[in-house]
Amino acid sequence: MRRAGIALAALLLATAAGDPRRETEHVVEAGETLKGIANRAGVPPAVIIEANGLVEPYAVRTGQRLTIPRQRVHVVKPGETGFAIAQRFGVPFAQIAIANRLDAKGTVRPGQRLIIPALVTRPAERPPASETARPFFRRPHDGTVLLGYAKRADGGGHDGIDYAANPLDMVRAAGSGTVVAVSASDSRFGRIVTIDHGNGWTSRYGHLAKITVDTGDVVKTGERIGLAGDTGEAKRTEVHFEIRHDGKPVDPAPLLAR
Template structure:
């Protein structure tokens, strides 16, 4: 992975990373199909019933209040003792934006009397418990646009108090709905908001708690609270294993319709165990990405991430360490699946890689 985002040397308080956009799903409960029938119960048909993925307390837009401050473009004369962070606090602009506007480089030393250009715009101050995706939803803008306009770098770690410059437009407000008029609330805009795997990988990690500048605190025991970053695995060089065995329904790359498949689709009867392709840590487990339904993302280290979509049941939680071959859920036809299957992806530094080049011969 690339280095952490711009951290202003010598003037950064202990940052707190924003909260994950999705709460960790609860431990799975035993389903009715898993309970053997008693002699008095009628025998069920041998045909398996489709299992619905358990609804979980997933991410909601209410985590972020759209209270951005509009700052006019201006200039600032540096005073004795000023730091770049302090100038940002005084002007309301982001210190990172000020650094970019003035061509400042680490360690961002300022001199009294120096004139700084303060870039104007709308700035959102990151609060504890916020994620990049949740901030994007609060203002109805794309997370990728926030990344671009702020020059954020991988792995896109936010910190408490960081001021993010927002793309154009006006903040969204949530007026109280009248009895005669349907709500045009933040929840409605959030419902229309679309995210994908890349959004989760870049904007879903909560702000890291630093014990001191440059030192990220260790993750807490699982199940990990949604406002704590996951532990990052060490180096990884493979190999990967098949998450399950089945006929390949769709291969990596452009399909018949021209749409690109970023992974492979494997035929699997509903309820087939899905196994982790390698050791790692669960980065996401939920069903908030509509196209994939039940989805698990596992980070393996060295930039590798595996994705498992269309699950009917998820048996792991965010932040949980998993071992290669461990069952992480059951296959299904959730999301936009036209038939029971597993959608499986491998990504290296967020770039989709053909899984067939990394998996052993079937």
């Protein structure tokens, strides 16, 4: 009895003190990060991202109010599918898939414990206008720069950045978007992938040994889109990378996150 009283007192004290594992809304304090908030709240970062419509690079700002979806857990029964479970709980399957890293087919297995996030209807939050001019980009490969962007007065030059690479190194999407073109026989760049990032922004990745995405695939920043090679006119294993806006090449260097 005494232990029960102590436990109840501890619970009330934690609640009164703002127990992060019970809060459903969090006001961001100076120095906090999305990952830290998620860890303290005991929910996956992806659930908070989805609930608040956050966009890359998923930075949060002091004073920002974040919805913290409280979740349930469901143990998959034989014969159940992800879509049936979503219908049962009245939660869009996309939110369950994000919280549990499920594939688009809704594949689950008996005995699997699924996080069922709370249904959130908050509209997507948009960054300030000064940040909407371009997507969030990062380097597609960590190799040394062999050749940078250069434009000449006569219209010639080099439209992107060439990175040194080892054979079959992973080449990553520089930003989230949709694969709009895949070619295995470009005369200059050999195997090449083009990703549309919206608002007129596209990126291209050339000299690939292998392409690991298809036209129409939706990719996230950092996701593998191919393997480095020496196809096309490459003299060694390298990655050719371009960023274009409204079809015109722009210097990638100032746009890449450090």
